[in-house]
Amino acid sequence: MLMVEPLSLASLRDEFGDRVAFSVPLARFTAARIGGPAAALVTVESAAELSRSAGYLWDAGLEFRVLGAGSNVLVSDAGLEGVVVLNKAREQRFLEAGDPPAVWAASGVNFGALARAAASRGLSGLEWAAGIPGTIGGAVVGNAGAHGGDMAGTLIWTDLLQQGRGVVRRQAAELDYGYRRSNLKRSGTGIVVLAAQLRLERASRETIETRMAAYLAHRKQTQPPGASMGSMFVNPPGDFAGRLIDAAGLKETRIGAAEISPLHGNFFINHGGATAADVLRLLDLARRTVIEKFGVRLELEIELFGDMPEILEK
Secondary structure (H helix, E strand, C coil): CCCCCCHHHCHHHHHHHHHEEEEEECHHHCCCCCCCEEEEEEEECCHHHHHHHHHHHHHCCCCEEEECCCCCEEECCCCEEEEEEEECCCCEEEECCCCCCEEEEECCCEHHHHHHHHHHCCEECCHHHCCCCCEHHHHHHHCCEECCEEHHHCEEEEEEEECCCEEEEEEHHHHCCECCECHHHHHCCCEEEEEEEEECEECCHHHHHHHHHHHHHHHHHHCCCCCEECCCECCCCCCCHHHHHHHCCCCCCEECCEEECCCCCCCEEECCCCCHHHHHHHHHHHHHHHHHHHCCCCCECCEEECCCCCCCCC
């Protein structure tokens, strides 16, 4: 059981005032509506505030995780004993006079909303991201992609806050991007994405919106609405995790209130009251069954926050 206000976190109230709250349930901040309480939740509203907050927490020796839209995160039922920084840094600036044009966005900006804002200005290049529910920061770290586009082909540079080094700017080529991976994802703690600049191009608004509408229609037909999360697993080389899970006969399999989506095998649904333990058991079942039937080991794409039961097969 987490204490309401642990002694080691008491100084947070003096530092952050009403931007900090204690013993905050995280379920409402995740797309799957799953997760126990954070010992402390600090909300930031700008890239500068994110930078100052992370710097303070590092200097104070307090562990923390940054949470954006929570679309690809499974939070432990027990919650987190450290600090969660809720990233609402949503500043954005379109640089339309450049050649090519670009957009600067803070890491808490919703990627889908940014794509729609670009389209309204006749700026192309982000159509593939129109339905992505996550944030720019998460997309930079995980090399988010869809419909043939990804961050590796869109990112110009990103500003990172590195523990002990301050703000550093990294070009896309320095991030060692691969399919749904980057060296930022492998580095773990000690780095916070503050903002990114993305490459755009000029096109007719009608052309952009037609392309976006087709992508959104495809997403609606193939991915579940409501409280859900995915993709759960990274697609293995030359195949799709969802296809393998479907071929293994696991669609619509349910444990507790969590279900493998009948629409897409790589998405899990929360029917109301699902726990992280339910989801972990489904993940383990999917992984073991796919190995047994096809000899393919699926690797997690979602991020795990907090201590998890030893359910997942090693």
